[in-house]
Structures are given as C-alpha cells and as structure tokens.
Amino acid sequence: MPYRSLRSARLADQVSEQLKDSIFQGRYLTGERIPTEHKLVEIFGVSRVIVREAVRSLELAGLIEIKRGPKGGAFVLPMRHEAVSQVMIDLLKLGKASAAHILEVRLAIEPIVAELAAVRATSQDIALLAQAVQGMPIGPSEEYVAQNVNFHRLLARCSQNPMYDILVNILMDFTEDLILKIKPADRIIHDIESHAEIFEKVRQRDSAGTRQKMRSHLEDIMPIYMELEKSLRQDSGK
Template sequence: MNYFKPIKQVKASEEVSQQLKRAIFEGKYVAGDKLPSERELIENFEVSRTVVREAIKGLEARGLVEIKQGATGGAFVKELTFERLSNDCKDLFLLGQMSFTEICQARLAIEPVVAGLAAKHCTDEQAKILIEANNNESKTLEYPEIVLLRSRVHYLLADMCNNRFLTAIDKSLIQLVANITHKFQPDTDKIHPAGLHQSIIDAVIARDEVGAEKAMRAHLTEFISLLQGIEEEYREWLNASHTLS
C-alpha cells in the first residue's frame, strides 16, 4: 500500500510568498509596516527580480499588502480584514440588497464581546490612547478624515480584544459602514455625533467587562436607529435620481 503522494515542485515565488506571509502572520511585520525593498528581498532569498515581484503580487491579490508607488513606496502590510467580503457587501447595499440594520445587527452581536475583552486586557497605555482618540473625534469635519476619527475608538477596541479572528471580523464591519457612508457622505454629526463612546471608554478603562459590553450594546442600538434614518433619506434620494434620469 502506498502511503505517500508524489512530490510537486514548488515555484520559487510561492516559497518567497509563503515565507513573507508567515512573517506577517507571526507579527514580524504589522499593519502599516513596509516590507523589505525589492533589492533586499532579492539578496535575502537569492532569487531573481521576477520571482520577488510575482511573490509580492500574490500577497497583494490576497489582500495582505498594498503596493504604493514613488520614492517612499513599496509593499506595505494591510490590516487583517475580510476585505473581499466587505467589498461585496458594500455593492449589495448600494444595489438595495442589504441594509445598514442588517450590517449593524452583526456588529451588535460581535462588538459587545469585543468591548468586554478589551476591558479585560486594557493597559494604562491603551487607556491613554482611547482617551486621546475620543478627544480628537471633532478634529476635522472633512470626509473621509471625520469618518476615521469617529470610528477610531472602535478600531482600537478591536485591536485590544486579543482575539485576531474577532479583530478581523469587527474591523471589516466597521470599514464596511465607513465605505458605504463615504459613498454619499451624510452629515457626520447627524449619523454619529461626537461623544457617543464616552460610557464605553469609561467602562473599558475601569476594566469593567460587563459594563463595557452593556455600554457598547446601548451605543450600537442608538447608532442603528440613527443609521436607519440616514438610509431612508439616501434611498429616497436614489429613487428620485432614477426617476429624473
């Protein structure tokens, strides 16, 4: 009886890609970090430029890195999210096949747990960063910066929960709402007034897991009601535009 499978020769670019991917997943390169330059990778792996470029393109296709051009460009590690799913859901929303309520119901199921875990693991340094993010929510009212500022507390809590799967799901849902609202840019003070995160932050900083979960649930329930009104206005505007055209 044959217990073995034939050996398949692995392409050099796939091996390079696998090693780079492993380095990213092991945290040697985190979101925002720039991977070694093309020249450095060629020297380190002792392969051709073509092999390195093919490997990097593979990472880009998987959504692990973003290629930036210019003198300071290169391959930069992206946030770990379910980006393709998020993009598909955005298209479904714009086509009227998905609602803000459905998206935020998913957040309502996940983010209270994330907030509780963030409270459990909160450090003094993280507490300072949360407070700073909350204080800067109105630093600008311009799109898309305002959306990032009003979402930053949620992103920070996702990072603090110490569960990479929940982090990826949560960030994808947050990004999805941001991408959709950026499409038609509603009044941010109407859709998400500043200061809504205060009770969540207070509970997280106090390491109150139950309180953090409760505060997040209350916040998202209020947020959903605000989003429903915004979505109704958007759908009415969209229908009117189609009628005129």
C-alpha cells in the same frame, strides 16, 4: 513543512497557495524574505514564468512586498485588513450588503470586543482611548468621522485579539463613508457622550458594563441605519 507535489491544475495557483500556507503557518514571519525565484523554481520544479506569476499573486493579495536591488527580494508583510475590506465595500456598492447588515454584524462583535478591552487594555491603550474621546470634534466634518471610527478601532486593538482587530477595522472601513450621511449635530453630541461612557467603563475595568454600554450605543443608532437604508433604496429606485 515540505512542499507538496503539484497536480495538473493551474501550476501558478498551486505554488501561490503553498507559499500562502507557509506564511500563514509562520514558516516565513513578517519582514522575512521568502525563497528567491531561483530557489522556488528548484523547489517546485516549474518555470520562472510560473514562479513569477505565483509571487505576483501574493503581492497583489498584500501578503508580500517586492524590493529591488542587491538586498531585494519578496518580503512578508504584516497581516492587513484592507484587501478583505475592499471586497465588502464593493458588495455594498453592488447592493449585496446594506447599512443595516453592517450594524447587525457590529452588534454581534463590538460588545464582545469592548468587554475584552476592559479586561486587556494596557495603560498605554487607556491613554490612547482617552485622547480619542477628548479629541472628538463637535460638528460634522472629516475630522469627526476619523475620530469616531478611530475610537472603535482602538477598542478592537485593546482586545488583544488580532481577529477582532481585523474584523472591526473592516467594519469601520465599511461604516466610515456612511457616518456623515446619518449624523446630524444632535446625533454627534450623543456619540461623543456614548464614547465617553464606554471609555469610562473600560478605565474602571468594568467588563460587563463596557459590553452593555457598547450594545446600548449600537442599538440606539439602529433606527438611524434603517432610515438610511430606506433612503438609499429610494434614491436608487429599488
């Protein structure tokens, strides 16, 4: 794919966007090195300062990693969800998104993800899900939170769809800080049972049953999210 000639707009942004397009379109794969600074200067006909700024923006976006030394350079990183996730977390802190909004999106996505997991999960995936279910501790703790969200992350991975994997990971990052606020001990027991039921449907390759179990699980916690939202608004004086 030949690079386009640059317009009069900010040159570093244009160089950065074209390099992003090359990464997204697979011209440079994960682990591969993009052209050197000298080569990029030659390709785009801009100064080293412009190229360095463009490459730095790719690094800040989590798309590349800069390695020093004789074999160094700018190497493409695997696609990760953290950058987008942080934006969403910031929106929550600013009051632009709510706990109820999170669950609404989860209701739209996770039942489909669970259905796909029942169809596409490998034997290794099933084993990992079993470990996640069996390893759920009883009682509020950081370990409980980690195991709770890990179950949902694993289901997303089982869907074999990288977009669902990214979206669910973002939602779990968003949800993780909320769980202990809304999970008294009786709710934790219920979650453990619900996760076990969802897992069993996946193990049985019951796609429709898995989808329904996930939807029921999320609908069941909706009132708790609504109550949390009400409490958070009262605490903030809104």
